[in-house]
Amino acid sequence: GQNIDQPTEMTATEGAIVQINCTYQTSGFNGLFWYQQHAGEAPTFLSYNVLDGLEEKGRFSSFLSRSKGYSYLLLKELQMKDSASYLCAVLDSNYQLIWGAGTKLIIKP
Amino acid sequence: DAMVIQNPRYQVTQFGKPVTLSCSQTLNHNVMYWYQQKSSQAPKLLFHYYDKDFNNEADTPDNFQSRRPNTSFCFLDIRSPGLGDAAMYLCATSITAGGAGTQYFGPGTRLTVL
Numbered sequence A: 001g002q003n004i005d006q007p008t009e010m011t012a013t014e015g016a017i018v019q020i021n022c023t024y025q026t027s028g029f030n031g032l033f034w035y036q037q038h039a040g041e042a043p044t045f046l047s048y049n050v051l052d053g054l055e056e057k058g059r060f061s062s063f064l065s066r067s068k069g070y071s072y073l074l075l076k077e078l079q080m081k082d083s084a085s086y087l088c089a090v091l092d093s094n095y096q097l098i099w100g101a102g103t104k105l106i107i108k109p
Numbered sequence B: 001d002a003m004v005i006q007n008p009r010y011q012v013t014q015f016g017k018p019v020t021l022s023c024s025q026t027l028n029h030n031v032m033y034w035y036q037q038k039s040s041q042a043p044k045l046l047f048h049y050y051d052k053d054f055n056n057e058a059d060t061p062d063n064f065q066s067r068r069p070n071t072s073f074c075f076l077d078i079r080s081p082g083l084g085d086a087a088m089y090l091c092a093t094s095i096t097a098g099g100a101g102t103q104y105f106g107p108g109t110r111l112t113v114l
Helices: none
Strands: A003-007 A009-013 A018-025 A032-037 A042-051 A054-058 A060-065 A068-073 A084-093 A097-099 A103-108 B004-007 B010-013 B019-025 B030-035 B044-050 B051-056 B064-067 B071-076 B087-094 B109-113
Touching: A003 A084, A009 A018, A018 A032, A018 A103, A032 A060, A032 A068, A042 A054, A042 A060, A068 A084, B004 B010, B004 B087, B004 B109, B010 B019, B019 B030, B019 B087, B019 B109, B030 B071, B044 B064, B071 B087
Parallel strands: A009 A103, B010 B109
Antiparallel strands: A003 A018, A018 A068, A032 A042, A032 A084, A054 A060, A060 A068, A084 A097, A084 A103, B004 B019, B019 B071, B030 B044, B030 B087, B044 B051, B064 B071, B087 B109
C-alpha cells in the first residue's frame, strides 16, 4: 500500500527553527509537495521537490532524499502566522497525489 | 487575479436533500479536482477531470457525481447527503496531471448535514 508518515503535531517558539519530517512509501515517485493549511482554509502550495537536495525559498526550505523516501520542511525565524498544518504529498507513478494527514504546528510566543 | 473560486463557502443541507457545490477557475488549467477533507485528515480525492475526461476514484461512493460543462466550471453533486458526508470540499486545478502540475486550491466549501 501507499503511505505517507508525518508527525501529528509539533510545538515551537516564535523566532526559532523547526523541521517537519515526512517519510513515504509509494508506487513510483514523480515529486513531493509541501502545502500549508490554516485552520478552516484550503491548502496553499509551498514547495515541490523532484531531485535530491535542498530547495530554499525565503524562510522555508524543503529537502528530499529519494533513496531514503524522506523529506523535510524547514521553517526559520518562526512567526505566529506560521501556526498551521503542513501537508506532505507525493505524486506517484500514476501521477496521483498521495497525501499525508498533515502536521499541526503550534507556535508559542 | 487568476484564481480558483468556490461557492458557497458554507452550505447547510438536510439529511437526504441533494446539494450542488460549484467551482470555477480563471487559470485556464486543464485539470480540475474535487477532494473531501474531514477534520485533521488528509484530503481524499473523489474524482478529477483532465479536460473533459472524467476519472473517478475507485472508492468514491455513487452518491457523489460531478459535471464539467466547460473548462472554467466544475460541479460536485451529492445526491443524498448523509451525516458522514459533512466535511470540507476542496476544488483544485493544475495545468497538467504530471510533475509540473502543482495543484492550486479554492477556499473550500464547508458542508454541514443536519
